[in-house]
Amino acid sequence: MDIYTRKGDDGTTGLLYGGRVRKDDPAPAAYGDVDEAQSAIGVARAHAAAAVPDGAHVADTADELVQLLVRIERDLWVAMSELATASGNRHKLSAGTSLVTESMVSDLEATIDDVMGRFEAPREFVVPGETVVAAHLDVARTVVRRAERSALAAAEDGSQVVPYLNRLSDLLWALARWQEGRSLTTRSVNDGSS
Numbered sequence: 626m627d628i629y630t631r632k633g634d635d636g637t638t639g640l641l642y643g644g645r646v647r648k649d650d651p652a653p654a655a656y657g658d659v660d661e662a663q664s665a666i667g668v669a670r671a672h673a674a675a676a677v678p679d680g681a682h683v684a685d686t687a688d689e690l691v692q693l694l695v696r697i698e699r700d701l702w703v704a705m706s707e708l709a710t711a712s713g714n715r716h717k718l719s720a721g722t723s724l725v726t727e728s729m730v731s732d733l734e735a736t737i738d739d740v741m742g743r744f745e746a747p748r749e750f751v752v753p754g755e756t757v758v759a760a761h762l763d764v765a766r767t768v769v770r771r772a773e774r775s776a777l778a779a780a781e782d783g784s785q786v787v788p789y790l791n792r793l794s795d796l797l798w799a800l801a802r803w804q805e806g807r808s809l810t811t812r813s814v815n816d817g818s819s
Contacts, residue, residue: 641706641723642714655779656708658772659790663701665768666797669761670694673804690758690800693736697793700729704786708779715781725785733792740799747808755805762804766797 637645638653646652673690706723718724753763773790780786802808 640711640714641709642711642717644711644714646711651775651778652708652711655772655775656705658768658775659701659705659708662765662768662772662790662793663698663705665761665765666694666698666701669758669765670698672761673758690804693800697796700725700789703729704776704789707784707786708776712781725789727785730785730788730792733789733796737792737796737799740796740803744803744806746802749812751802751805751808753801755808759801759804762797762801766794766801769794769797 632639633648636648638648639645640652670691673687673694703721703723704725707718707725710718710723715724720726721729754760769790773787773794776786776790
């Protein structure tokens with residue numbers, strides 16, 4: 626099977642369940658940003674998996690993070706499927722498989738609450754970069770925020786894609802702070818203390 630089809634040489638791309646739109650249409654822009662977010666999360670996951678030092682507790686924590694990020698990456702396929710479907714084909718979408726559901730959003734909220742209970746949240750803005758994993762989670766968070774903005778123009782009324790992406794960015798912030806242990810805040814930058 627050839628990876629290239631030449632069908633997009635005219636500046637259009639195919640949608641899920643049929644139809645074609647220009648590549649600069651809001652739908653490809655939105656699912657493209659979600660795709661980038663998924664890849665950024667994959668980089669964070671790869672670093673988390675590689676950064677497991679000796680010690681059962683740390684290894685368990687890293688494995689928990691890796692498994693959570695895999696779940697999120699799979700959820701983002703659902704978001705991309707929904708965003709890549711024309712209005713006339715939305716009836717073909719399947720909840721939780723190709724259509725983001727309210728329960729997917731509430732699952733993220735429960736995960737945020739769990740993670741936030743594991744550390745004391747900083748009370749001011751944080752300077753990213755205390756650990757490699759946290760830095761990659763922060764990059765992923767900013768890409769998700771962009772995807773959320775893009776999805777506003779592409780998501781159908783009543784869609785849960787935008788709320789899902791909003792909660793996901795919050796979760797990635799919480800995961801980054803959890804992985805840092807102790808965050809470098811804006812006020813502590815000048816003296817170098819955390």
